[in-house]
Amino acid sequence: MLLAIDAGNTNVVFALVESGEIVARWRIATDPRRTADEYAVWLSQLMQLGGHDRTAVEGVIVATVVPRALHNLQVLASKYFGTDALIAGHAPVEWGIAIDVDEPASLGADRAVNTIAAHALHAGDLIVIDFGTATTFDVVDYSGAYKGGIIAPGINLSLDALVTAAAKLPRIAIEAPTDTSVIGLNTVSQMHIGIYWGYVAMIEGLVARMKREIGRPVKVVATGGLATLFEKQTDVFDVIEADLTIQGLAMMWDRHHI
Template identity: 75%
Template sequence: MLLACDVGNTNIVFALMDGREVRTRWRIATDARRTADEYAVWLMQLFSLEGCSFDSVETVIVSTVVPRARHNLQVLGEKYFGKPPIFAGEGGAGWGIAIDVDEPASLGADRAVNAIAAHDEQPGDLIVIDFGTATTFDVIDFNGAYKGGIIAPGINLSLDALVQAAAKLPRIAIEAPSETQSVIGRNTESQMHIGVYWGYVSMIEGLIARLRAEIGRPAKVVATGGLALLFDEQTDIFDVVDVDLTLKGLAILAEKASKPAR
C-alpha cells in the first residue's frame, strides 16, 4: 500500500492508496513545527480506525510546497514506516515531462504532479484548475509539456481580506446560491455571498476563455481541489472534476520510482 502526502500551504492530505485508487484520506492543518512523532500519533489512531497498520505501507511519497515541513515528514517515513520517503520531482520520481517556462525550478510540486496526472488520464491540450490556498490555472499541451499558467488568490483568501479590511462586514460561509436567488442582494450577507461566489465564477469563466483563445486549439478543463465541486454546481466550464488528481499524480510518480533504472 502507498501512503501519499500532499503538503499544501493550508492543509496536508495523507491518503492510503492501492495503486492509483484512493482507499481513504485524512486532512490536517499544515504546521511546519509539527514533529514526526505528532504526525505518527495522529496517523496511528486513524490507521487503527481503518483496520490498517503502519506495516501495510510499502512506500511513502511526499509532495510539498512548504519546505520547512520536509524534514519532519522525512523523519516520519524513516522512523515509523521504516523507509525514507520519496519526494516528488526528485531522483527516480523526477517529473518526466517538459517544464516549458522561464524558471522551471520555481514550479510548485503540486502543479507539476497535477499536470502529470491530468495528461495521463486525458488526451489533448488541458487546462487544470486547482482550488487551494491560491487558485491556480495550469496549461498542459497535447504532448504533456507544462506550458505555464495563472495564480489567483483563493476564494477564502479573498473573503478573509474583505472581512479584515471592512470592519462592519460579517464573516460568512462560502456556499453556492440557490437557483432562484437574485443577483441583486437585499441585505449585507446576501450581497457578500453574491459578490464572492458569482465574482469568483466569473473570474474562472473569464480566465478560461482567455486561455482557450490563446492556446488556439480545443482544451479540456480539469478541476481539482476541495472547492471544485462547489463551483461545478453553477458552471458548465469544467469538463472533468477530479478531487483526487494530485494523489493520482503521486501514485504515478511512486510507480515510476519503483521501477528499476535501465
C-alpha cells in the same frame, strides 16, 4: 501499500494507495512546527480506526510547497514507516516532463504533479484548475508539457481579506447561493453574491481567455477541495478529478518502481 502525502499551504493530505486505488485519505491543517511524533500519533489512530495496518505501508512519497514541513514528514517516514520518503521532483523521482516556462525550478510541486496526472488521465490540450489556498490555472499541452498558467487568490483568501479590511462586514460561510440573483438585498446576501458569483465570473473569464490564446480544443480539469462548490453553477469544467495530486504521486511512485 503506498502512503502519498500532499503538503499544501493550508492542509496536508495523507492518502493510502493500493494497486492504484485510493483506499483512504485524511487531512490535517498545515503547521511546519508539527513534529513527526505528532503526525504519527494522529495518523496511526486514524489508520487503526479505518482498519488499516501501519506495517502494510511499503513506501512513502511526498509533494510539498511548504519547505519547512518537509523534514518532519521525512522523519515520519523513516521513524514510523521504516522507509526513506521519496520527494516528488527530486532524484530519483524527477518530473519527467517538459516545463516550458521562464523559471522551471519555481513551479510548485503540486502543479507539476497535477500536470503529470492530468496528462495521463486525459488526452489532448488541458487546462487544470486547482482550488486550494491559491486557485491555479495550468496549461498542459497534448504532449504532456507544462506550458504556464495563472495564480489567483483562493476564494477563502479573498473572503478573509475582505472581512479583515472592512470592519463592519461579518464573516460568512462560503456556499453556493440558493438562487441565481446577483442583486443582494442585505449585507450578507451581497457578500455571498460578490464572493461566489464574482469567483465564478473570474473562473469563466480566465478560462475563456486561455482557450482563445491556446487556439485548439481544450478540456478543463478541476481539482482541489472547493472544486465541487462551483460544479452545479457553471459548465466551464469538463471533468472534476478530486484526487488529482494524490493520483499523480501514485503514478510517479509506480514509474519509479517499474
